[in-house]
Amino acid sequence: MYTADAHCDALLKIAQSDSPLVNIDTLKKGGVGLQNFALFAPVESSIYEQQEMIKKEITLFHMCVKQSDNLHSNPFTFIKNDNTYTDAILSLEGAGMLGDNLDMWNDLKNKGVEMASLTWNERNNLAAGSSQPNRYGLTRAGKKVIQWQNNNNIVTDTAHLNEQSFWQVIELADTVVVSHTNTRALLDHPRNITDKQVAALVNKNGFIGLTFYPLFINGTNRADFSDFGRQVEHLCSIGASDIIGLGSDFDGISSTINGLSNPSDYPALINWLLARFDENIVEGLVGENFRKFWNRRRIKR
Numbered sequence: 001m002y003t004a005d006a007h008c009d010a011l012l013k014i015a016q017s018d019s020p021l022v023n024i025d026t027l028k029k030g031g032v033g034l035q036n037f038a039l040f041a042p043v044e045s046s047i048y049e050q051q052e053m054i055k056k057e058i059t060l061f062h063m064c065v066k067q068s069d070n071l072h073s074n075p076f077t078f079i080k081n082d083n084t085y086t087d088a089i090l091s092l093e094g095a096g097m098l099g100d101n102l103d104m105w106n107d108l109k110n111k112g113v114e115m116a117s118l119t120w121n122e123r124n125n126l127a128a129g130s131s132q133p134n135r136y137g138l139t140r141a142g143k144k145v146i147q148w149q150n151n152n153n154i155v156t157d158t159a160h161l162n163e164q165s166f167w168q169v170i171e172l173a174d175t176v177v178v179s180h181t182n183t184r185a186l187l188d189h190p191r192n193i194t195d196k197q198v199a200a201l202v203n204k205n206g207f208i209g210l211t212f213y214p215l216f217i218n219g220t221n222r223a224d225f226s227d228f229g230r231q232v233e234h235l236c237s238i239g240a241s242d243i244i245g246l247g248s249d250f251d252g253i254s255s256t257i258n259g260l261s262n263p264s265d266y267p268a269l270i271n272w273l274l275a276r277f278d279e280n281i282v283e284g285l286v287g288e289n290f291r292k293f294w295n296r297r298r299i300k301r
């Protein structure tokens with residue numbers, strides 16, 4: 001079945017000379033037709049070091065694509081329902097190292113970045129992340145960057161934002177996703193989203209990627225397919241079945257769902273889901289919803 005994943009941190013792992021769980025072999029075995037690769041630099045390092053890290057990850061991304069027939073990168077073009085290869089897309093997770101320097105944003109777009117979040121969990125010069133109280137939100141510079149994103153058909157990712165920033169993005173941004181999260185209805189964690197936020201994303205024709213991180217799924221270090229299934233069930237019950245998908249966060253999480261240790265395990269998850277949900281729900285969830293969302297906004301350009 002066509003599978004798509006809206007978030008992984010494999011590039012950081014490769015940049016740190018570690019071997020990623022998301023790689024050519026596991027993508028192939030998992031039937032992954034579409035994989036988003038996030039550019040991320042640890043926020044503790046200096047702005048200069050973060051900029052250098054992002055450059056390094058971009059270079060590594062293009063090297064990987066060049067070296068493998070199985071990875072395709074064609075920014076701003078239509079993505080086919082074909083998982084005999086993987087369409088690799090690029091996003092930026094946290095943009096404190098760019099601030100509102102639009103030359104740098106343009107440069108990133110020219111290198112294939114099509115989606116970006118303003119901040120990680122912290123508060124930076126653009127927005128306030130999920131660790132921050134709601135008296136903080138988007139800054140003037142953050143609003144300017146959203147405007148640039150709208151003008152350049154860049155998707156605004158609200159994963160990691162606090163609620164205040166989220167609602168401001170909903171108001172200002174054209175195309176909004178939460179690339180890797182779970183639901184607060186099932187676990188009240190600052191990285192998860194409320195039913196009200198889900199409804200706003202449905203309204204906006206956005207997208208929600210569900211992570212495999214047990215800490216966000218049930219608050220422990222252990223989760224099973226059934227815990228993941230409960231997230232899906234809840235989202236379907238509040239009318240979000242057409243906008244949900246996978247946002248694994250592989251290579252960015254310290255534990256994962258039992259039986260789902262890397263992309264090669266997707267067929268097992270799919271079989272489990274097919275035994276419990278309608279086929280069209282499963283097809284949407286594991287890939288088609290994200291592919292369609294991505295094509296909708298690419299065509300809009």
Ligand SMILES: [Zn+2]
Nearest residue numbers: 093160180252
């Ligand atoms: Zn993240």
